[in-house]
Amino acid sequence: MSKTLADELLKEVKKRRTFAIISHPDAGKTTLTEKLLLYGGAIRLAGTVKGRKASRHATSDWMEIEKQRGISVTSSVMQFDYEGHKINILDTPGHQDFSEDTYRTLTAADSAVMLIDVAKGVEAQTKKLFQVCRKRGIPIFTFINKLDREGQNPFDLLEELEQVLGIRSYPMNWPIGMGKELCGVYDRTKTQVELFQGDDHSTIAVRKVSGYDDPIIKEMAGDYFYDQLQQDLELLDVAGDEYDYDLIRSGELTPVFFGSAINNFGVQTFLENFLELAPIPTTRNSSNGPVEPTEEKFSGYVFKIQANMNPAHRDRLAFLRICSGKFERGMAVKHVRAGKDIKLAQPQQFLAQDRDIVDTAYPGDIIGLFDPGIFRIGDTLVQGGNFVYDELPTFSPEIFAKVVVKNALKHKQYQKGIDQLTEEGTVQVFKTIGFEDVILGVVGQLQFEVFEYRMKGEYGVEIQLQRMPFQFARWIVDEKIDPSKFRINSQLVKDKNDNYVALFENEYAMRTAIDKNPSAKFLETAP
Numbered sequence: 001m002s003k004t005l006a007d008e009l010l011k012e013v014k015k016r017r018t019f020a021i022i023s024h025p026d027a028g029k030t031t032l033t034e035k036l037l038l039y040g041g042a043i044r045l046a047g048t049v050k051g052r053k054a055s056r057h058a059t060s061d062w063m064e065i066e067k068q069r070g071i072s073v074t075s076s077v078m079q080f081d082y083e084g085h086k087i088n089i090l091d092t093p094g095h096q097d098f099s100e101d102t103y104r105t106l107t108a109a110d111s112a113v114m115l116i117d118v119a120k121g122v123e124a125q126t127k128k129l130f131q132v133c134r135k136r137g138i139p140i141f142t143f144i145n146k147l148d149r150e151g152q153n154p155f156d157l158l159e160e161l162e163q164v165l166g167i168r169s170y171p172m173n174w175p176i177g178m179g180k181e182l183c184g185v186y187d188r189t190k191t192q193v194e195l196f197q198g199d200d201h202s203t204i205a206v207r208k209v210s211g212y213d214d215p216i217i218k219e220m221a222g223d224y225f226y227d228q229l230q231q232d233l234e235l236l237d238v239a240g241d242e243y244d245y246d247l248i249r250s251g252e253l254t255p256v257f258f259g260s261a262i263n264n265f266g267v268q269t270f271l272e273n274f275l276e277l278a279p280i281p282t283t284r285n286s287s288n289g290p291v292e293p294t295e296e297k298f299s300g301y302v303f304k305i306q307a308n309m310n311p312a313h314r315d316r317l318a319f320l321r322i323c324s325g326k327f328e329r330g331m332a333v334k335h336v337r338a339g340k341d342i343k344l345a346q347p348q349q350f351l352a353q354d355r356d357i358v359d360t361a362y363p364g365d366i367i368g369l370f371d372p373g374i375f376r377i378g379d380t381l382v383q384g385g386n387f388v389y390d391e392l393p394t395f396s397p398e399i400f401a402k403v404v405v406k407n408a409l410k411h412k413q414y415q416k417g418i419d420q421l422t423e424e425g426t427v428q429v430f431k432t433i434g435f436e437d438v439i440l441g442v443v444g445q446l447q448f449e450v451f452e453y454r455m456k457g458e459y460g461v462e463i464q465l466q467r468m469p470f471q472f473a474r475w476i477v478d479e480k481i482d483p484s485k486f487r488i489n490s491q492l493v494k495d496k497n498d499n500y501v502a503l504f505e506n507e508y509a510m511r512t513a514i515d516k517n518p519s520a521k522f523l524e525t526a527p
């Protein structure tokens with residue numbers, strides 16, 4: 001490798017941090033993202049990151065559903081610079097209506113920031129997204145938000161992380177008071193106190209102290225909070241987990257930060273600690289073994305395909321995570337699955353809703369490629385090579401509906417639509433045995449709407465979806481399957497590769513089936 005390119009790659013990779021924020025709606029993700037972008041000087045974006053209050057729709061050319069509902073259907077990517085770092089935030093839809101795309105986006109992140117509302121603790125969506133990150137073993141940083149409001153006791157929150165999520169924690173700072181009485185936080189690693197001042201909690205004074213028992217804290221916070229802090233931190237020192245960088249890196253211990261995003265309190269400290277502790281883009285597994293980001297040859301994989309950003313042109317955008325080498329506009333790469341050489345002529349980078357043409361990009365970055373229908377989720381692009389990256393995980397559907405085609409004459413288009421949309425990962429498709437009825441499985445309701453919308457818009461097929469009462473899907477691996485054992489509150493179907501899948505209405509039905517079929521394996525996703 002040429003010395004200069006090697007140096008350049010090393011330098012650029014070291015600068016990069018690519019992460020996703022995982023949270024439940026309303027925890028403050030948009031607010032935190034805005035504050036982070038402000039540190040990067042991307043001021044023009046403040047207040048418009050999500051723009052969900054209809055303001056954006058005047059200029060946006062995003063798909064119709066998004067316009068009608070004012071939600072972010074798709075994950076966008078934001079990049080900003082901070083003190084020599086290049087930071088990529090992968091946005092995940094903030095609404096209930098998240099989809100498999102949300103999960104898949106997490107595969108493109110090197111770490112995650114888990115945002116928790118101090119009053120609400122760990123919520124449903126956070127839990128789901130956490131589990132995906134957990135499986136990947138990426139580091140997870142926790143920001144406990146809204147400290148300016150009355151919330152749960154910090155110890156209870158740590159306990160909840162352990163009980164509900166099964167992750168141990170190390171508080172990097174600790175609140176002094178809370179809600180109206182919040183004075184500030186004690187920073188355990190820097191042994192300093194960060195103080196709120198003024199009614200709006202906006203001014204921050206930082207005071208170096210000798211330890212949490214420094215009398216200066218008493219002067220600043222008063223006897224009551226000083227005593228409380230002593231008690232809390234003594235308890236943490238004795239009973240809390242120790243700081244362990246290796247455990248943080250393997251995602252088994254989460255550094256916890258307390259703050260208030262809206263007041264910009266604790267955000268900068270969080271950002272600085274995060275940049276120090278979060279991993280740079282690392283090795284990714286491929287059919288050729290591990291690929292280093294600093295490898296000279298450009299490579300990456302498609303983790304998401306976004307359709308109909310512009311309904312007039314029906315173009316699609318494939319989101320590519322760069323894993324190695326340097327990307328240059330116009331470069332020729334191999335589309336490995338298709339066995340074709342293609343030119344990456346009009347790549348785009350995302351900064352909230354503004355899409356700019358990108359000339360160069362490095363590992364950790366995400367670029368959008370114009371897709372005339374040649375990409376599928378999981379596709380690998382390589383410069384002068386032939387390997388493919390490990391397959392993306394699939395996720396167990398939780399919501400099901402039967403498809404009814406309104407006009408039987410459209411069968412051909414319907415079939416084409418099903419094949420194409422399944423391939424893109426819009427929905428998972430199952431067929432009943434014998435009747436071959438089509439059942440769709442998704443993780444979020446929105447996927448149904450996207451499916452229905454695109455079937456009509458792109459294939460001219462009007463469909464009706466009839467919700468089914470199932471909640472779980474399990475792929476069954478067994479020598480011989482007895483369909484009669486899957487009748488009560490369940491149904492046996494086949495997936496697109498003819499694997500047997502049992503759909504269950506409730507946990508009890510699933511348990512019963514598992515007990516009745518001791519020789520079978522019940523898998524959450526396709527084998």
Ligand code: GDP
Nearest residue numbers: 025026027028029030031094146260261262263
């Ligand atoms: P998202 O749904 O996770 O993106 O949440 P938003 O960022 O839209 O925030 C949800 C609500 O919580 C908004 O009304 C915010 O103004 C509010 N919020 C965000 N951060 C804080 C905070 O630190 N303190 C308080 N009191 N409210 C906050």
